[in-house]
Amino acid sequence: MLKLTQNAFFNGETSALFTAQIAEQTRQFHQQIEGYKPTPLVSLEQLAARLGVKAILVKDESFRFGLNAFKVLGGSYALGKQLAEHLGVDISEIDLKTVSEKLSEPLVFATATAGNHGTGVAWAAREMGQKAVVYMPKGSPQASVDRIKGLGAECIVTDVNYDDTVRIANQTAEENGWMLVQDTAWEGYEKIPTWISQGYMTMAVEAQEQVEELGIKPTHIMLQAGVGAMAGGILGYFADKLGAENFKTIIAEPRAADCIYRSGSSEQGDMVAVGGDLSSIMAGLACGEPNPVTWPILKQCSSFFASVEDKVSATGMRVLGNPLAGDTKVISGESGAVTLGLLYMLASREDYAEQRQQLGLDKDAVIMLFSTEGDTNPVRYRQIVWEGMLDTAN
Numbered sequence: 001m002l003k004l005t006q007n008a009f010f011n012g013e014t015s016a017l018f019t020a021q022i023a024e025q026t027r028q029f030h031q032q033i034e035g036y037k038p039t040p041l042v043s044l045e046q047l048a049a050r051l052g053v054k055a056i057l058v059k060d061e062s063f064r065f066g067l068n069a070f071k072v073l074g075g076s077y078a079l080g081k082q083l084a085e086h087l088g089v090d091i092s093e094i095d096l097k098t099v100s101e102k103l104s105e106p107l108v109f110a111t112a113t114a115g116n117h118g119t120g121v122a123w124a125a126r127e128m129g130q131k132a133v134v135y136m137p138k139g140s141p142q143a144s145v146d147r148i149k150g151l152g153a154e155c156i157v158t159d160v161n162y163d164d165t166v167r168i169a170n171q172t173a174e175e176n177g178w179m180l181v182q183d184t185a186w187e188g189y190e191k192i193p194t195w196i197s198q199g200y201m202t203m204a205v206e207a208q209e210q211v212e213e214l215g216i217k218p219t220h221i222m223l224q225a226g227v228g229a230m231a232g233g234i235l236g237y238f239a240d241k242l243g244a245e246n247f248k249t250i251i252a253e254p255r256a257a258d259c260i261y262r263s264g265s266s267e268q269g270d271m272v273a274v275g276g277d278l279s280s281i282m283a284g285l286a287c288g289e290p291n292p293v294t295w296p297i298l299k300q301c302s303s304f305f306a307s308v309e310d311k312v313s314a315t316g317m318r319v320l321g322n323p324l325a326g327d328t329k330v331i332s333g334e335s336g337a338v339t340l341g342l343l344y345m346l347a348s349r350e351d352y353a354e355q356r357q358q359l360g361l362d363k364d365a366v367i368m369l370f371s372t373e374g375d376t377n378p379v380r381y382r383q384i385v386w387e388g389m390l391d392t393a394n
Helices: 020-031 047-053 060-067 073-086 116-127 142-150 161-175 189-215 229-242 261-267 295-301 310-321 338-348 351-361 380-383
Strands: 002-006 040-042 055-060 108-112 131-136 156-157 220-224 248-254 304-308 365-371
Touching: 002 142, 002 261, 002 338, 002 351, 020 229, 040 189, 040 380, 047 055, 047 338, 055 060, 055 189, 060 073, 060 365, 073 108, 073 116, 073 189, 073 229, 073 248, 108 116, 108 161, 108 248, 108 351, 116 131, 131 142, 131 161, 142 156, 142 295, 189 229, 189 365, 220 229, 220 338, 229 248, 229 261, 229 295, 248 261, 248 338, 261 304, 304 310, 304 338, 310 338, 338 351
Parallel strands: 055 365, 108 131, 131 156, 220 248, 220 365, 248 304
Antiparallel strands: 002 304, 040 055
């Protein structure tokens, strides 16, 4: 069901790319966007009592700009930074509603996506009066394609996996003189992925302020990873703000695409790529190559890495969508619910008692999670939550 390994490379060193100061700058950019407001930090008090921990706090990103997912934070910030650089101004001077007036003609932004990142880029491009071309890997749900097209972008589904789709997007952008907005990096392409990960830190700033209002501090932060762009940005912020040694971080991935887990389990801590179809219900996390921009902070500041089967995420979706009396319902999609599913399995099953003790999931544990998407695939959401698809009993 799940594999867990302690990070032997933890040293607590923070990154100059992901600091509390930079996070405040990204939040200031997002605050000037029409419709901005912090997403809720939901306290599941009854579930915490049931699992024997002090608190379970879930950042619910299904409310982000009406797009049902967090990815727009990274895409919008990266587009803002690109346009600012293109125009020779500071990003503080970029107004989404008026920036197109400064350009003689619209720019074209290209990206590859499993769904939510492309939605964010398409939305940001539309808001800024620019154009977007979005590539998706084979097997992408029609709901995601329709959502991206509905935002005015061109959407092309390839016949290859996610990582190869990234290569197609990059090549096509180069051939056409488009701006590539990709959330993973490679040699020679690090600046824009860094901006995207920095954009995600707005979530962390909000969550920290919200947890401070509750008068408690997180002892555990659980983050999901595809290439590690979001996990790296969020962990970088908290490591700088709180000190990485003051909380435990668990990074979770789908078993079919557990490149971060394998990298953290490798002999030297080098990045390890996973090939093949990368088939998982967690489409947003089905990425086989770690992001070299964020891998260093994950390597230095994560406490544990976990590789989980799809059933774990399905369990998380059902628990969040069908809460105990008194707890708030959270509609969480496949990539959003994996950490809650992992927590539930670790805290409720006797066969994971040793791991539970190792992690310190006890009566003093305050666990923060990020539900990064809502029901972005409504048909599958109902299959899992209503009809029992991927039941752990089977």
